[in-house]
Amino acid sequence: MSKQNQHEGILFVVSAPSGAGKTSLCRELIDTFPEIGQSVSFTTRSMRAGEQDGVDYHFVDHSCFERMIKDNQLAEWAQVHGNLYGTALTTLEQAADQGIDLLLDIDYQGAAQLKKNCKHGVFIFILPPDLSELERRLRSRDTDNDEVIRRRLEAAQEEIAQAVWYDYLVVNDDLTSAVDKIKSIVIAERCRSERSGKLLQQIVK
Numbered sequence: 001m002s003k004q005n006q007h008e009g010i011l012f013v014v015s016a017p018s019g020a021g022k023t024s025l026c027r028e029l030i031d032t033f034p035e036i037g038q039s040v041s042f043t044t045r046s047m048r049a050g051e052q053d054g055v056d057y058h059f060v061d062h063s064c065f066e067r068m069i070k071d072n073q074l075a076e077w078a079q080v081h082g083n084l085y086g087t088a089l090t091t092l093e094q095a096a097d098q099g100i101d102l103l104l105d106i107d108y109q110g111a112a113q114l115k116k117n118c119k120h121g122v123f124i125f126i127l128p129p130d131l132s133e134l135e136r137r138l139r140s141r142d143t144d145n146d147e148v149i150r151r152r153l154e155a156a157q158e159e160i161a162q163a164v165w166y167d168y169l170v171v172n173d174d175l176t177s178a179v180d181k182i183k184s185i186v187i188a189e190r191c192r193s194e195r196s197g198k199l200l201q202q203i204v205k
């Protein structure tokens with residue numbers, strides 16, 4: 001366990017429909033808690049301008065990804081918008097060994113797999129205030145055509161239906177207040193008594 005952590009490493013799993021503001025929220029969270037590690041996923045999607053292999057994702061081809069599935073190297077994986085994405089088992093194992101908190105930005109299908117297998121996970125779903133605001137945000141990005149936006153809105157409804165089984169729901173109506181809520185979740189989860197056995201031992205020793 002690292003010196004800064006009085007608790008065992010926590011897995012913070014964050015999901016959201018596209019346009020809900022998850023990327024900005026995760027960035028703010030890491031700025032506040034730079035000791036939280038960020039999992040770098042494997043994906044078959046092609047690299048976008050400005051992305052770096054090994055930093056944003058590990059970019060691999062289909063056969064490599066399928067081999068990882070077959071060899072049980074992935075803690076979870078899913079097909080999202082036609083591409084495969086997955087988290088390496090070793091990423092979770094290393095963080096757990098070192099007592100490091102880890103942030104996973106993954107879709108609900110992958111989150112559901114971890115929820116089943118991972119007792120120390122904290123599952124957070126980011127919601128838009130409503131679907132018309134989500135549509136406004138998707139259009140204001142000016143990156144997608146009408147058809148893509150229509151598909152993303154349809155997918156968003158399916159994704160939001162999954163929010164019920166997450167531990168926390170954070171509505172991103174205002175970035176500052178949504179960031180405050182996520183920070184509060186991290187702080188509160190670190191204080192949970194069931195994670196603090198070592199802390200008590202240290203105090204009474």
Ligand code: 5GP
Nearest residue numbers: 041042077078080085086087105106107110
């Ligand atoms: P993007 O291609 O825009 O970076 O990500 C598309 C979606 O894939 C996002 O919703 C993101 O959360 C999800 N995603 C990224 N990495 C993983 C992963 O390792 N596993 C799963 N299940 N989803 C992921």
